[in-house]
Amino acid sequence: MSSDEFINWLKRVPKAELHLHIDGSMQPKRMLSLAKKNGISLPYDSLDAVQAAYAFEDLQSFLDLYYLGASVLLEEDDFFHLMMDYLLKCREQNIVHAEIMIEPQTYAPNGVSFATMMSGFKRAIKQAHDQWGQSVILILSFLRHLSEQDALEMLEQATDFRDDLMAIGLASSELGNPPQKFSQLYQEAARLGFRLSAHAGEEGPADFIWQALKGLDVERIDHGVRCVDDPELVDFLCERQIPLTVCPLSNTKLRVFETMHQHTVLSLLDRGLCVTINSDDPAYFGGYLNENYIALHEHLGMNQAQALRLVENSFKASFLSPERKQAFIKQVHATE
Ligand code: HPA
Numbered sequence: 001m002s003s004d005e006f007i008n009w010l011k012r013v014p015k016a017e018l019h020l021h022i023d024g025s026m027q028p029k030r031m032l033s034l035a036k037k038n039g040i041s042l043p044y045d046s047l048d049a050v051q052a053a054y055a056f057e058d059l060q061s062f063l064d065l066y067y068l069g070a071s072v073l074l075e076e077d078d079f080f081h082l083m084m085d086y087l088l089k090c091r092e093q094n095i096v097h098a099e100i101m102i103e104p105q106t107y108a109p110n111g112v113s114f115a116t117m118m119s120g121f122k123r124a125i126k127q128a129h130d131q132w133g134q135s136v137i138l139i140l141s142f143l144r145h146l147s148e149q150d151a152l153e154m155l156e157q158a159t160d161f162r163d164d165l166m167a168i169g170l171a172s173s174e175l176g177n178p179p180q181k182f183s184q185l186y187q188e189a190a191r192l193g194f195r196l197s198a199h200a201g202e203e204g205p206a207d208f209i210w211q212a213l214k215g216l217d218v219e220r221i222d223h224g225v226r227c228v229d230d231p232e233l234v235d236f237l238c239e240r241q242i243p244l245t246v247c248p249l250s251n252t253k254l255r256v257f258e259t260m261h262q263h264t265v266l267s268l269l270d271r272g273l274c275v276t277i278n279s280d281d282p283a284y285f286g287g288y289l290n291e292n293y294i295a296l297h298e299h300l301g302m303n304q305a306q307a308l309r310l311v312e313n314s315f316k317a318s319f320l321s322p323e324r325k326q327a328f329i330k331q332v333h334a335t336e
């Protein structure tokens with residue numbers, strides 16, 4: 001198979017995306033038009049000015065602009081459009097199943113209620129499901145730079161939407177905010193029947209991955225790439241087949257790895273870990289899911305056997321039922 005044929009197959013094959021922050025999918029054009037509509041002033045006067053600002057040094061320098069961008073979201077219709085823009089991208093890129101992180105603590109200080117946000121998101125998800133069968137799971141993601149008490153209050157508000165939210169996650173500034181800060185939150189969420197995931201080992205140390213696994217009892221780790229610093233942890237992740245949702249373009253944009261050439265995701269895959277490929281915040285990091293796969297082919301020489309395992313892992317590592325996972329994996333093999 002030529003490189004062009006391989007890339008065409010990558011684009012065509014049905015895939016799942018498991019690590020996507022909905023606010024990180026807001027394209028500059030949408031952000032500027034919502035800012036204008038809602039009378040929010042942003043320090044950008046053009047699309048070029050937005051693009052010029054997206055040169056990040058680390059996670060925090062990105063998060064500052066990410067929260068600024070999300071401040072334009074106020075009305076139900078804004079949340080509908082944000083979700084619909086991403087779901088249309090899913091259709092275009094053959095992302096047949098998406099597990100999407102939503103972060104209500106970002107909007108609450110602007111007076112946006114949980115119900116307003118959910119109503120817009122749910123309307124888009126229903127439309128995409130009815131029109132082309134899009135499969136979506138929502139993950140309630142908490143902001144770790146805020147207090148555990150703030151998170152517990154948000155979890156309480158989520159009980160009205162318990163059936164719409166499958167899992168919880170933990171995002172934002174990792175350094176200085178270890179997983180153990182949220183042990184009560186995770187205990188409470190487990191009691192309520194949520195599946196558990198958390199960002200760990202993106203900028204933070206391997207020990208944060210241990211804390212998330214042992215202290216919070218999570219079943220899936222977002223990022224997790226710093227596991228390579230602890231061989232015992234790598235063995236543990238491999239033996240238990242604990243999924244890592246890795247985000248290559250995010251990692252190079254935020255300088256977790258200086259170049260794509262240095263990225264370790266294919267070594268971890270070949271070592272037998274259940275790693276998956278994801279876009280994290282595609283509007284900020286220069287590519288959606290397909291561009292992440294293509295970057296691995298172009299910079300790390302990913303072959304079709306490796307890509308096939310990554311795509312299978314994306315379903316295997318999902319929060320879908322075993323039957324639905326199998327049905328999707330069958331569709332993957334039909335494209336070989
Ligand atoms: O990569 C990330 N890490 C932590 N928090 C985030 N919120 C959006 N993207 C990220």
Ligand SMILES: [Zn+2]
Nearest residue numbers: 021171222280
């Ligand atoms: Zn993330």
